[in-house]
Amino acid sequence: MRPLTPDEPDSLGGFRLIAHLGSGDLGAVYLGVDSAGRPAAVRAVRGEFAADPGFRTGFARDAARASRARGRFTPPLLGHDLSAERPWVATGFVAGPCLRDLVRGAGPLPGSSLLLLARGLAEALERLHDRGCVHRDLSPATVLVDAAGPRLIGLGIGRALADSAARRAARPPAYTAPEYLAGRTVLPAGDLFSLGAVLLFAATGRDPFGAAAPSAADTPAAVVRRVLRDPADLAGLPEDLRGLVGACLDKLPENRPTAARLLDELGGPLPEVPPAPEWLPPRARASVARNEESYRSVAAPALGPLPQHGPDPSPANPAAGPRPRGRTLLRLCALVSVLLLIAAVGVYALSGPREASGPAAPSCPPRGGVVEALPPPADPQTVFSDTLVELSFSPDGATLAVATGDGVTLWDWRSSLAVAHLPNEHPLLPPAPTAFGPDGCLVAQPSRQGAVVTDLATGRSRTVAADAVVQGAAFDPGGGELALATDSDPEGRYLHLYDTSTWEPAGTLPGSGGLGDVRYTGDGETVAAGETGGGVVTWRADGLHRIGVVRDRSGAGAGAYDVVPGAGGVLIPRGDRVLLVDPSTDREVREFVPPEGNAVPVDVVYSASGDLVLAALLAPGTTEAGLAVWDFGSGAPEETRWTPPALYPIAISPDGSRLAGVRQETGEIAVYDMELTLMGLLTG
Structure with missing residues (x-):
């Protein structure tokens, strides 16, 4: 850790940078602080990686998957933006050495410490594999150790980095499964091989498959040959772990235990209460303490106290995006490490700025109430090739509502986490877009029997206009009214306004036919509704008088339009192009x-x-x-x-x-x- 130089940035992604931690394959890593004074490891991603579409796609997919596997022994991804002028990734911070440095400096771990290490890492892998992810890069350098247990880092970056030939060449062969070295499919069983090798190193202080007497001839190629052909030397392992570690190091992936089975054989998950610092022997505790003291002396004046360790209060899930590469990341762990992708909120009570937070929830206060009262489906739908679906963003853009025939699922799209599900007993088919109140607390679902309005803070719902088929809904920007489009009305007035303080009718706006999708412009000046047969009706939101009707003969439907704020007009598909139309005259202004x-x-x-x-x-x-x-x-x-x-x-x-x-x-x-x-x- 060293002070920043004049050539280095003083902020990235909303994090104030206060020290340089090191450099890795992806770029320089800094100690940062968020607006609340909480620490983070912030990596400046090199432009060639941020500009690589394959890397970005792999990062986004695997970051999302890994985020779902967050647990007690996997620190959190706090945010990332590879499209920024200076691309960055921010992750959790831990003031502890990596396992390689710890063992090299303090000696092999005794049996009791080894068992706790094994149970913690097996639990982390079990969560990862249960959610369809593979680590691919487990080694003593991607395991951090502190007073509360092991921390598995590098989660979610393995596949993006694996696509790099340079990265494959740099992978430590002694910790790489034979099938991966042979170029075959990477499976969860490969992580179990790596775990066995890590435990053997922790118990003996030597790399598996190394020569009995290391020499210049002990090249990576020689190690690869031993991994592929020779049995591992298990000498030095405690007797009660020798069989399990040997099974993990089996050459055939089908012969290795699963992470769940290994965890069970080891005694099951560790207790919720974090282990006492005495889980480590004295010399190892001293090494951890030196790292923490270094943190305090250099960073504490700017950051405050170290994060407190504790049980994971809720195995919630977090953020999507591309991901880092990090060979030299392995060296950073001597003092502090970038903890990549997947999180246990309770491991460190950390969070980043809004764009970098854990599971995004609507902006109403008690997020936990949303999850408890409106739990998401256990296996949420993620492929919609043959499903009618409508999408809507929350006011802060952090939550995406996915409406289908069985209701609405709210997603924290950055973390790829379904955070809540709102059932709809009388859904429209096709579904209509979900409407959010301006504070994100209220959600309205159009249905065949009224609009179902749900308070996300309490989980309670009410039905508005229960006798009508509601085809569209929108809250006005002030939140005082809910506009509903119904399919029919004997007086020929189709847009109905309801007072959100009483849920009583507050007025009606004259339409020109059956109305569907309703929306207000962001400036609050205009409210519009698409006609189910095509076209768009617009009204002044202040005076509630009709501006006009944009006729559409393309049959694109009631939702295929948008309104430009500031009397900018209505955008609507027409024929083979998009037109900007003045709704007061129905005249074309511009074509696209x-x-x-x-x-x-x-x-x-x-x-x-x-x-x-x-x-x-x-x-x-x-x-x-x-x-x-x-x-x-x-x-x-x-x-x-x-x-x-x-x-x-x-x-x-x-x-x-x-x-x-x-x-x-x-x-x-x-x-x-x-x-x-x-x-x-x-x-x-």
């Missing part, structure tokens, strides 16, 4: 023409942050699909950093910085920024 091809616009959104128009393109009866992006002011096609993905349907966050959509080739729901950089995948 997609690239040549058979695909035509079927959905459109406006991005306030980028001043962009984005349209989903489909070619009926074919598999042709795409996404078109234009500059709003000129109507010219917009160059984006990445190739536009094929998405339908699509939704834009309230601030216009995030685009969500269903990937047409896979059926997955993905989230992008306005450069079309992949920011997250809902993998469940």
